[in-house]
Amino acid sequence: xxxxxxxxxxxxxxxxxxxxxxxxxxxxxxxxxxxxxxxxxxxxxxxxxxxxxxxxxxxxxxxxxxxxxxxxxxxxxxxxxxxxxxxxxxxxxxxxxxxxxxxxxxxxxxxxxxxxxxxxxxxxxxxxxxxxxxxxxxxxxxxxxxxxxxxxxxxxxxxxxxxxxxxxxxxxxxxxxxxxxxxxxxxxxxxxxxxxxxxxxxxxxxxxxxxxxxxxxxxxxxxxxxxxxxxxxxxxxxxxxxxxxxxxxxxxxxxxxxxxxxxxxxxxxxxxxxxxx
Amino acid sequence: xxxxxxxxxxxxxxxxxxxxxxxxxxxxxxxxxxxxxxxxxxxxxxxxxxxxxxxxxxxxxxxxxxxxxxxxxxxxxxxxxxxxxxxxxxxxxxxxxxxxxxxxxxxxxxxxxxxxxxxxxxxxxxxxxxxxxxxxxxxxxxxxxxxxxxxxxxxxxxxxxxxxxxxxxxxxxxxxxxxxxxxxxxxxxxxxxxxxxxxxxxxxxxxxxxxxxxxxxxxxxxxxxxxxxxxxxxxxxxxxxxxxxxxxxxxxxxxxxxxxxxxxxxxxxxxxxxxxxxxxxxxxxxxxxxxxxxxxxxxxxxxxx
Numbered sequence: 001x002x003x004x005x006x007x008x009x010x011x012x013x014x015x016x017x018x019x020x021x022x023x024x025x026x027x028x029x030x031x032x033x034x035x036x037x038x039x040x041x042x043x044x045x046x047x048x049x050x051x052x053x054x055x056x057x058x059x060x061x062x063x064x065x066x067x068x069x070x071x072x073x074x075x076x077x078x079x080x081x082x083x084x085x086x087x088x089x090x091x092x093x094x095x096x097x098x099x100x101x102x103x104x105x106x107x108x109x110x111x112x113x114x115x116x117x118x119x120x121x122x123x124x125x126x127x128x129x130x131x132x133x134x135x136x137x138x139x140x141x142x143x144x145x146x147x148x149x150x151x152x153x154x155x156x157x158x159x160x161x162x163x164x165x166x167x168x169x170x171x172x173x174x175x176x177x178x179x180x181x182x183x184x185x186x187x188x189x190x191x192x193x194x195x196x197x198x199x200x201x202x203x204x205x206x207x208x209x210x211x212x213x214x215x216x217x218x219x220x221x222x223x224x225x226x227x228x229x230x231x232x233x234x235x236x237x238x239x240x241x242x243x244x245x246x247x248x249x250x251x252x253x254x255x256x257x258x259x260x261x262x263x264x265x266x267x268x269x270x271x272x273x274x275x276x277x
Numbered sequence: 278x279x280x281x282x283x284x285x286x287x288x289x290x291x292x293x294x295x296x297x298x299x300x301x302x303x304x305x306x307x308x309x310x311x312x313x314x315x316x317x318x319x320x321x322x323x324x325x326x327x328x329x330x331x332x333x334x335x336x337x338x339x340x341x342x343x344x345x346x347x348x349x350x351x352x353x354x355x356x357x358x359x360x361x362x363x364x365x366x367x368x369x370x371x372x373x374x375x376x377x378x379x380x381x382x383x384x385x386x387x388x389x390x391x392x393x394x395x396x397x398x399x400x401x402x403x404x405x406x407x408x409x410x411x412x413x414x415x416x417x418x419x420x421x422x423x424x425x426x427x428x429x430x431x432x433x434x435x436x437x438x439x440x441x442x443x444x445x446x447x448x449x450x451x452x453x454x455x456x457x458x459x460x461x462x463x464x465x466x467x468x469x470x471x472x473x474x475x476x477x478x479x480x481x482x483x484x485x486x487x488x489x490x491x492x493x494x495x496x497x498x499x500x501x502x503x504x505x506x507x508x509x510x511x512x513x514x515x516x517x518x519x520x521x522x523x524x525x526x527x528x529x530x531x532x533x534x535x536x537x538x539x540x541x542x543x544x545x546x547x548x549x550x551x552x553x554x555x556x557x558x559x560x561x562x563x564x565x566x567x568x569x570x571x572x573x574x575x576x577x578x579x580x581x582x
Contacts, residue, residue: 016381016392022455023396029421030410044421082309090306093299100296105303107570112314114566116516118535119559122324122542122552123317125331146313149306178298207403209519210535214543225405229523241413248406255401263394266401270460271467 027252034245041242055246064219065247068227071137072206075223078141079148079205080198086145087152087197088190092182094153095160096168106157113150117210120146128215139215140223144208148201155272159193160186196269199262203255224251318559325553331546343553353554355529356537360558362446363521363533364514367453372507374454375461380491382462383469400459408523411452415439442530449521449531453514461506468502469495508569512562534558 033041037052059065090109094102124143133139167189168181176184187194209225216222222230228247233240259266325343329336347353382393399407414421415438423435438448472495480490518535525531527540534554542551 012381012384015377016386019378019381020392020395023399023459026407026410026414026455027398029414033413042419044419044424046421046425086306086309089302093302097295097299097302099299102299105307109310110570111563111566112310114512114562115314115318116535116555116558116562118516118518118538119321119555119562120314120317121321121539121555122329122548123320124313125542125548126320126324127312127317129333142313145309149310149313153306178302182302203401207405209403209405209522210539213522214539225403225519228403228409229405241416241419244409245413248409251406252398252402256398259397259401260394263390263397266397267393267463267467270463 030245030248034249055242058243059246068222068224072224075137075140076202076205079144080201083148083152083201087156090153091156091160094157109150109153135217135221143211144205147204152197155197159190196265200269321552322556324549325556327549329548331548343550347553356532356534360533364511367450368511370454371458371461374458376465378462379465382466396459399456404519405523407456408520412524439525445525445531464506468499472498515562
């Protein structure tokens with residue numbers, strides 16, 4: 001019994017440890033590489049040997065990285081605000097009102113969420129140029145709606161539907177309009193769902209690469225993922241790995257904080273979006 | 278607070294015509310989706326029937342000429358094969374590892390939430406960042422992976438993981454598995470928590486081996502949720518771009534349809550031809566979705582009747 005128990009326990013810890021190592025080691029390695037200076041980088045080792053901040057200084061000095069972070073931040077905030085506003089209105093209709101065509105709309109939204117990004121790329125490129133938005137941040141906020149809006153509508157609709165009917169009845173009997181019901185009564189109740197979808201939309205907008213790579217050109221309009229992908233060294237074959245790792249660490253830290261603070265919300269949003277959806 | 282009235286006596290909740298109100302609330306979101314999704318898609322399909330160039334200028338209707346060229350281009354077939362291999366292998370591995378990880382997370386232990394945060398992190402960071410970190414770890418000369426494998430004698434000389442055509446796809450899949458196993462694990466975990474606890478207790482009392490219990494009871498119970506998650510991941514994998522673009526550039530051995538289509542559109546400026554490739558990817562993804570929805574719907578109706 002005890003031997004078997006020990007074996008089972010040992011096996012469990014081994015698997016757990018394996019997963020932890022697999023998940024965390026690349027971050028650890030990026031961190032120690034980013035703190036390495038000059039030639040130390042070319043003598044790989046799993047233990048940290050130096051702690052210099054030269055690479056971090058270079059990220060901000062040699063590259064317009066601060067600008068990229070600001071761009072990413074503005075795009076993410078703009079995308080999240082627009083997404084939550086549009087999705088909350090739509091979810092109210094889909095979750096609280098019975099009308100013909102409801103299922104059709106939900107089905108359409110689901111279909112749109114399956115669009116490959118590259119399938120809208122050329123049409124979107126034309127639209128963005130026609131609107132004069134090429135190489136600007138609003139071009140990204142507009143195009144990111146196709147990534148964030150469908151799942152936000154689904155998750156918020158699922159939450160809206162679970163609220164009991166009685167909640168809005170009293171207000172409507174008192175003559176409140178639907179908009180008042182949504183903003184004053186329902187919105188506070190689905191606040192947790194708004195936070196969840198907002199976080200997922202934030203992560204999507206912060207991480208997006210294909211649209212950002214295609215719809216922006218100048219370094220001034222670049223977001224963080226594009227900036228990192230395009231960091232290059234003095235020669236074509238020699239990438240400044242220390243600087244790239246430093247930039248990677250910088251981008252990861254805010255996400256690490258979000259994940260640590262809101263992991264429960266993120267998980268519930270992911271599972272609500274996928275399982276209920 | 279008013280007491281809820283019995284159903285028959287319930288006061289009319291809807292003041293204005295409900296349908297009108299519903300469409301008013303839906304209008305902004307539907308308009309946004311039409312502008313950001315519907316219209317660009319229609320234009321992409323239209324471009325695929327023309328010889329339009331990225332830089333603009335006049336272009337003419339060429340019917341299915343782009344598609345005809347596409348089907349004679351070995352690189353297109355290569356991209357199609359790469360896409361299917363990538364999606365199939367990585368989703369299979371992610372599912373297997375995801376289930377294992379979910380079972381581990383499902384067992385109560387101290388520090389569980391910290392472990393959960395640690396495994397979500399690969400999913401949360403930008404794909405570009407994961408690709409760069411792994412590109413550095415897999416670097417042929419200075420990479421830690423080669424260094425460690427050499428040290429334990431697993432390989433005799435450093436391998437060019439991302440440049441060698443024979444290894445590049447494996448490297449890409451490995452990084453994707455690293456990144457998306459957490460997603461599969463979390464969805465599986467959510468499904469696992471729906472398995473009633475009394476099942477576990479009954480099985481334990483009857484002395485049923487846990488592994489047998491998993492395959493006989495747990496797996497059938499979580500199968501529908503698992504199938505949905507797998508489809509979701511598969512569709513996502515069909516569209517893969519970032520990881521492959523950053524990790525292996527435009528290498529033929531890993532270029533997927535999305536990479537191929539963008540290369541034609543942007544780098545070769547051939548908007549029409551690239552749009553044709555993108556349209557075919559759209560058809561593939563939509564076809565898979567519709568098939569799945571039709572299958573689940575008919576199954577749901579069967580179980581209802």
